[in-house]
Amino acid sequence: MTWTAPQIKRREFPAAAGEREMLQGWLDFHRDTLLAKCAGLTPDQLVRTSAPPSTLTLLGLVRHMALVERSWFRERFAGEALEDLYDLERNFDADFDDAEPAGAQTDFATFRAEVDAADATVRDRGLDETFEHREGTLNLRWIYVHMIEEYARHNGHADLLRERIDGATGD
Template sequence: MALTQPAHVSPNWPDDPRAPLPLDGSEREILTAYLDWHRATFELKCRGVRPEALSHAQIPPSTLTLHGILRHLAGAERWWFQMQFARREVPHLHYSDEDPSQDFDRLDGDVDEAFAQWRAEVAVSREIVAAHALDDTGVHLATGRPLALRRVLVHMIAEYARHCGHADLLRERTDGVTGH
């Protein structure tokens, strides 16, 4: 069967902004390309959705929303790159011991501000990655053990991949749009 378009372009996303994933390159190039691809995939899943629909749970009984996932991913960027790896003393985003699920459950904020905050967290994460070797370590706060940047990158790829799958279902349920 002949392909009529490059394999990375979905017919439902003809203006797909994602770069093709590398087939070779250094470990750093491949890990960061995959993480950035998944970040862009999540953003693509949200593109064109009305702000109020981003905060609407589409698949009962689940209360999961695109807005909640966005807030969660912003917090995950901060937690893994800044707090654990770089050992920065910054406050949690959308989390407290008294309300640990507020990233998913409290959607009272503006969606555009949530996207701006997520983009800012991603930018800081990229700066941290660029400034360190893959073997450099932070501290896994739950265990006190060393935490390699390589491990953080792999974890974040898995985190985004999981939530991109959730976003697929939520987006299709929101307006019927599918794509990868």
């Protein structure tokens, strides 16, 4: 049996909550949304460039967001020294460009592992905790807002890609 991207039960975002719960809830909602846009597709469909002339694919988005999760939460905020997920030295866009059908299941597992690791890294950290970055001093709150924005933008891409692959639409 051929692997397909798993069905996702998207978590609901909190309607009224404290700041941390609200930020985490919206981030989880957008993480789930990306995976929901991929649900039921085969590896070949996940790497289909369905909106020419763009070379963007759904699997490329999953790989990219795994990298972004790792980069912001673990490497930049927590200062962890981690091996690269992809060969970005060879190709700055390897997360997007090197997506292959044979690696789809592994790439989904990597995404989930990076999300879990990111959440574990910041679970007991305060939103006002800071770190230095080229933009200056940033805090964990900034990362949450940035990640929600990053997912929202890419989920818009995923909407279009999915509709072009099999006609599926949704929120």
